[in-house]
Amino acid sequence: MSETTSSTPPQLFPVTVPLGHSVTSWWIGIVLSILGSVGTNLGVNLQKLAINQRLMLAPSQRRRLSHTPLWLLGLFVFLSSNVTGFFSYRYAAQSVLAGLSSLQFLSHVLFARFILKEPTDMNAYYGTALIISGCFFVVWFGKHDSRAYDMEDLIVLFGKSPFVCYCFTIAFISVIASTMYTQLKQKIARRHGVAKFEPTLASQREGQLLAVLYALSSSVWGTFSVVLAKGCSMLLAQVISSFPGALMCYETYFILLGLTAAALYWMNRLNHALKLFDVSYAFPMMQIGWILFSLLAGGIYYEEFLQWNRRDVGFFGIGICLLFVGVVLICPAAKKDHRTLAQIFYENLVNEVIRPPPAYSQNVLTTDHLSASSSSSVAEADNHPSHVGKNLYRPLQNDVIG
Structure with missing residues (x-):
């Protein structure tokens, strides 16, 4: 009698079981x-x-x-x-x-x-x-379903080859961008014969290039806050369902520490960029870098790109390009504003330095009032209602939080 052979071909490679559920x-x-x-x-x-x-x-x-x-x-x-x-x-x-x-x-x-x-x-x-x-x-062509991970899964994902390669790649990008940024600043300073670089010394094209390099070196690391925030949301759900859960793992506190450090780093770099460069191109570049590297970091770390085909990649890429162009168009062209986000927040909520509504400013302001306001301080204007006007407002082009 002939032996019965199975019609199922042998497995040449081990089947990879995805982590989480x-x-x-x-x-x-x-x-x-x-x-x-x-x-x-x-x-x-x-x-x-x-x-x-x-x-x-x-x-x-x-x-x-x-x-x-x-x-x-x-x-x-x-x-x-x-x-x-x-x-x-x-x-x-x-x-x-x-x-x-x-x-x-x-x-x-x-x-x-x-x-x-x-x-x-x-x-x-x-x-x-x-x-x-x-x-x-x-939304239509992106990955719809997601996976939830526990602490052990999150630790394993950090050590997987794709994410490790991504970390080495962005480290290389960060070093190159930072080096080019420093060299360009030194070149501008030498050209003007000064010891220290000042943003006003750069031409418009040089300022734009500096903003791009600065945004590139900042966003590659700042977007780790998004990756860690997603992990923290999963750990929080586990703590709520089975207290104390992840609170008993010391790795949880390392993730929280990393989230805090990445978020503070990003906010500091964003504030510094808005202080150095024209907000009309610095802010869009920072936000484009944020969107790009946050989706790359999340897609690689959480293995969201594994099930994509060429069609999904193509249309998703078209959507991201449309978003980038839309962000550039929607950000207003503005003159330089050397305040940081922290200063703007303080002025809005404490000093109340903000633009009055158009109807109010048109009814109150006259030519005499404007000239008087331009020569008086904000404190004097607050004490004299007739001087409430243009001097109380410094444009809030960069009042986006996030």
Whole structure:
């Protein structure tokens, strides 16, 4: 009798079992991400509206912002929206959520137009259309299902070859960009015969190149905060379901420490970029680098690119390109503003240095008032209602948080 042979071919390579378990409720992450991005900008604009309304009152009638219901509502919306965005990483792929983060620019334009009554140029509308189109491509062709990992899985993912290669690659990119940035600054300083580089010495093209190199060297490391935030959201869900859970693992605190360090590093670099360079090209470059490297880091670390085919990669790439162009168009062209984000936040919420509503400024300001305001200090203008006007405002081009 002949032996019965199996029709199943032998396995030439071992089957790789993916880590973690599948999370099919990806649409929850999409909804939470959209609510977080839109809510963050809504909260900021409500706070700005409360400050504008307060400036329209006489100094004797102005209450502290902490006693203003509208400002408190804006603060609540801002904080709760950030928490909502944090939990979105638990359900959806980071590569998709990174693209959706560009919705903050779209919502900022809409809220500034309809809540603060600020003028909007045509480039902002074109950028809005491109961002909406890009988000459609990103969500439709991106990886929908995500995976949830426990502490052991997260540690294993850090040591996998693709992510290790990615870390070496971005380290090489960071070193090259930082070296070119330093050499270009030294070249500009030598050309002008000065010992220390000053941003005003660079030409427009040199300033743009410096901004690109600076954004490149910053975003490759700053986006680790997104990778670690997604891991922390998973660990938090485990702690809630089975307390104390991950709190008993010392690796959890290393991840929290890394998240804090990466977030502080990014905020410091972003503040420094807005202080050094023209915000009209520095801020878009920083945000483009943030979106690009956050989706690359998340896609590689969480193995979100493994099941993609050429069609998915192509259309997802088209969506990302549309987002990048939309971000560039939607960011307003502006003159240099040498304040940091921390200074802007302080001026908005403490000193209340902000633009009055257009109708108010047109009714109050006259030529005499403007000339008087330009020669008086902010403190004097606050004590004299007739001087409330242009001198109280320094353009807030970079009031995007995130």
